[in-house]
Amino acid sequence: MEKLRLVLYGVGAIGSRIAEFLLEKEGVEIVGTIDVAREKVGKDLGDVLALGRRLGVAVSDDPDAVFSKVKADVVVHTTTSFLKQAYPQIAKVVEHGVNVVSTCEELSYPLDLELAKKLNALAEKHGVTVLGTGINPGFLMDTLIIAFTGVCQKVEAIKMVRVINAAKRRASFQKKIGVGLTVDEFNKKIEKKVITAHVGLEQSISMTASALGWKLDKIEVETKAVEAKSGQVAGLKQLARGIRRGKETITLNLQAYVGAEEEYDAITIEGVPSIHGKISPGVHGDLATVAIVVNSIPKVINAEPGLVTMKDLPVPSAALEDMRTYVKK
Ligand SMILES: NC(=O)c1ccc[n+]([C@@H]2O[C@H](COP(=O)([O-])OP(=O)(O)OC[C@H]3O[C@@H](n4cnc5c(N)ncnc54)[C@H](OP(=O)(O)O)[C@@H]3O)[C@@H](O)[C@H]2O)c1
Known part of the structure; x- marks a missing residue:
């Protein structure tokens, strides 16, 4: 099985830490990066993360350009806390047929039922799964x-x-x-x-x-x-x-x-x-958020299409081995 192909949508504080953690993991590769921050756009991800080496993935502010170039299995989305802002970004990813794990707090259990229904229908139509998670909301208090x-x-x-x-x-x-x-x-x-x-x-x-x-x-x-x-x-x-x-x-x-x-x-x-x-x-919030986002990736790939919440997925667990170990399909 090929490595899981992942696009980062947002490389701020949390997105960057997720990227660093992913670089340590086997069975997954970062194939695209999206962010609008002026100081990051056009730069190599390795430079954005100050790794001292290039990764060959440039930060783009154009999601359509990224998804027309690369075929991805999952997007890790870390740009906003609010569903109204996240919706058009995530909808675009879904329309490109890619699963989403997001740290958007309001996505963890959407209270805007109209948007939730729309996103669920879109995800079902495109055969992908969307999850909002994190340490809190996403784990400790729910x-x-x-x-x-x-x-x-x-x-x-x-x-x-x-x-x-x-x-x-x-x-x-x-x-x-x-x-x-x-x-x-x-x-x-x-x-x-x-x-x-x-x-x-x-x-x-x-x-x-x-x-x-x-x-x-x-x-x-x-x-x-x-x-x-x-x-x-x-x-x-x-x-x-x-x-x-x-x-x-x-x-x-x-x-x-x-x-x-x-x-x-x-x-x-x-x-x-x-x-x-x-x-x-x-529990340390940032370390745990990075972990639960990455650990949720195989569960989201394995899940039925649609908008899901943490209570709909199997019990949370660490994906310690090669990420492909946990993928069923
Ligand atoms: N559920 C949880 O437990 C949990 C835990 C941690 C974080 N979070 C949430 O996750 C989000 C990310 O956190 P963070 O600390 O990484 O925030 P951050 O440092 O502000 O990073 C967000 C990044 O996304 C970029 N961005 C904003 N709008 C965008 C768009 N439309 N398209 C592409 N990129 C965009 C930002 O660029 P600019 O700087 O130019 O705006 C920034 O680089 C926050 O909303 C945070 O509250 C949730």
């Missing part, structure tokens, strides 16, 4: 919780807390949680959506509720700045609540700020049996 409930007879309430020291995270992450702003600037930028905060809490709650067959009354998300002693914003705290039959049933508590002393991920299921699990220190 897939892992859902897996925990697999050993429960009853589930009354779910609580998850994730605490991240943002000092250890990439610049684009620090930017979206407002590090360095004043509280006033933070509030204005959040309100005007100039900074996004963490995107995906509603998607995680919705995916979990759907897996459990729960219909929620509503989901509420609250975002507050965390102020450092200097008066600057160190990051944020976000609380998302899924309300069912008038009762807070799924609570996701995300805290990401510079100086967070204890990093951890803790899941509590109140039910029969009740379960409490704490991952300490918490």
Whole structure:
């Protein structure tokens, strides 16, 4: 079997790390790279990654040109958090008959049902599969919780807390949680959506509720700045609540700020049996996102055509060997 042929759509912070990880792996080759960043377009991917060697793949800002030149099995898409922006990019890839694994948070469990239906129909028509995944959304606050409930007879309430020291995270992450702003600037930028905060809490709650067959009354998300002693914003705290039959049933508590002393991920299921699990220190978001994206590639290639979510795919697992080992078709 030939190596899996992969196109990177987005070579920012995460796309670059995915590229570096892929270069270490057997059975897969990067055959194309798409990005619009002016300083990257036209450059060899090896130069963009500062590898000190050429890879013979130039960054292009023209997806049609890339897909008319190369036949790819899968695209790793890492350009945006928002489905409306991702949709035309992913639709184009799908129309070229290529599977997609994306870090677009809103794609992890699309709440825009019209776009989701359109994308699903397009993917089915072209015989390819589209998945949105990542550490969160994609794993910690949804897939892992859902897996925990697999050993429960009853589930009354779910609580998850994730605490991240943002000092250890990439610049684009620090930017979206407002590090360095004043509280006033933070509030204005959040309100005007100039900074996004963490995107995906509603998607995680919705995916979990759907897996459990729960219909929620509503989901509420609250975002507050965390102020450092200097008066600057160190990051944020976000609380998302899924309300069912008038009762807070799924609570996701995300805290990401510079100086967070204890990093951890803790899941509590109140039910029969009740379960409490704490991952300490918490899972490193960037390393884990790179991993889950790459590990999901064979599962997406093996899946039935359409738009899928993490709860529709087999249990997540590492693809440690030659990537072709895991591909069934
Ligand atoms: N689900 C998860 O757990 C998870 C984890 C990590 C990241 N993410 C998400 O994944 C996305 C990527 O993260 P990142 O840190 O790598 O962001 P980033 O550093 O901003 O990289 C995005 C790259 O895509 C390029 N781009 C933007 N629009 C494009 C378009 N229409 N066509 C081609 N390229 C385009 C950007 O160029 P410009 O700089 O010129 O705009 C940039 O080079 C973010 O939305 C992030 O929130 C999700």
